[in-house]
Amino acid sequence: MLIRHKKGWELPESAATDETVFHDRRRLIQGLAAGPILASGLLRAGTALADDYPSASLYPAKRNPRYTLDRPLTDAKYPTTYNNFYEFGTDKDIVKAAQALPVRPWTIKIDGMVDKPMTIGIDDLLKKMPLEERLYRHRCVEAWSFTVPWTGFPLAALVDMAKPQSSAKYVKMVTFMDPKVAPEQNKFFYPWPYTEGLTMAEATNDLAFMVTGMYGKPLPKQDGAPLRLATPWKYGFKSVKSITHFEFTDKRPVSYWESLQSSEYGFWANVNPEVPHPRWSQATERVLGTDQRVPTLLYNGYGEFVASLYDGLKGEKLFM
Ligand SMILES: Nc1nc2c(c(=O)[nH]1)N[C@H]1C(S)=C(S)[C@@H](COP(=O)(O)O)O[C@H]1N2
Numbered sequence: 001m002l003i004r005h006k007k008g009w010e011l012p013e014s015a016a017t018d019e020t021v022f023h024d025r026r027r028l029i030q031g032l033a034a035g036p037i038l039a040s041g042l043l044r045a046g047t048a049l050a051d052d053y054p055s056a057s058l059y060p061a062k063r064n065p066r067y068t069l070d071r072p073l074t075d076a077k078y079p080t081t082y083n084n085f086y087e088f089g090t091d092k093d094i095v096k097a098a099q100a101l102p103v104r105p106w107t108i109k110i111d112g113m114v115d116k117p118m119t120i121g122i123d124d125l126l127k128k129m130p131l132e133e134r135l136y137r138h139r140c141v142e143a144w145s146f147t148v149p150w151t152g153f154p155l156a157a158l159v160d161m162a163k164p165q166s167s168a169k170y171v172k173m174v175t176f177m178d179p180k181v182a183p184e185q186n187k188f189f190y191p192w193p194y195t196e197g198l199t200m201a202e203a204t205n206d207l208a209f210m211v212t213g214m215y216g217k218p219l220p221k222q223d224g225a226p227l228r229l230a231t232p233w234k235y236g237f238k239s240v241k242s243i244t245h246f247e248f249t250d251k252r253p254v255s256y257w258e259s260l261q262s263s264e265y266g267f268w269a270n271v272n273p274e275v276p277h278p279r280w281s282q283a284t285e286r287v288l289g290t291d292q293r294v295p296t297l298l299y300n301g302y303g304e305f306v307a308s309l310y311d312g313l314k315g316e317k318l319f320m
């Protein structure tokens with residue numbers, strides 16, 4: 001294990017100095033001032049590392065030592081309170097709104113070009129999949145980042161179970177659609193439900209990870225419970241949350257962001273510090289919970305695992 005730092009949640013308070021932190025602190029303090037009931041609600045939502053799910057006893061899972069970090073783990077309070085989940089709002093402050101999402105029962109459909117189409121409940125799926133913990137970096141296209149202990153299983157294990165046919169070239173992944181709980185889904189001019197996709201080669205690369213927990217607990221709703229993707233070599237918008245449908249297809253899926261603005265958010269979206277977003281630089285990133293900007297790495301530092309996936313694809317816009 002190359003981590004010599006303290007665990008993220010043991011970082012001293014003094015590490016917490018940037019704007020976001022200040023904002024989150026203020027919110028917490030206001031919650032406390034508003035009285036015990038609201039305070040406990042906010043605190044629960046703030047960390048929201050719930051352990052009252054049927055599969056809670058599966059956590060924490062054994063850590064896979066293959067994936068190591070070059071920087072300390074981010075304190076749990078940042079990735080669980082500063083979120084992108086546009087179904088629940090367009091700012092980062094969606095924790096409370098996201099608690100409206102019912103995550104049990106939760107049924108996942110796997111179909112398309114497969115030998116074994118199925119519909120399976122999340123807790124049955126969890127019983128079949130090999131859960132492990134991995135320390136991953138996360139790099140949002142907006143140039144902020146964090147490091148996190150995810151729990152989950154390789155997407156390759158799900159692909160294996162589905163038995164894709166040779167005609168299948170892509171896996172399309174789709175978020176729940178329920179405008180009654182997700183207010184922004186009432187805005188019909190956005191391309192809901194949130195959709196993402198990977199090539200079969202990407203989906204079966206060991207780095208592609210289906211996340212079901214973080215910091216040793218089941219995944220909080222705001223982070224995409226009960227099942228979200230992590231593709232740490234790509235910008236964060238690829239890591240689709242609260243998935244209900246996997247479809248194996250021979251057509252390249254058009255993602256939510258691609259259909260909104262394809263010139264800024266493409267299908268590949270691999271991290272590259274030398275390819276600026278049309279409206280800002282991608283050379284550095286702000287690490288949540290610190291006041292640091294650090295250099296961004298090609299493939300977010302995961303080139304040794306994934307660079308070869310793109311050898312034959314030089315004509316594609318791989319980094320946008
Ligand atoms: N369904 C859905 N998935 C989503 C998003 C979203 O708005 N809706 N935002 C994406 C973006 S832009 C990022 S950076 C990550 C944020 O994950 P986090 O809130 O757990 O940090 O989720 C991704 N997955």
Ligand SMILES: [Mo]
Pocket residue numbers: 084139140141142235236237
């Ligand atoms: Mo993002």
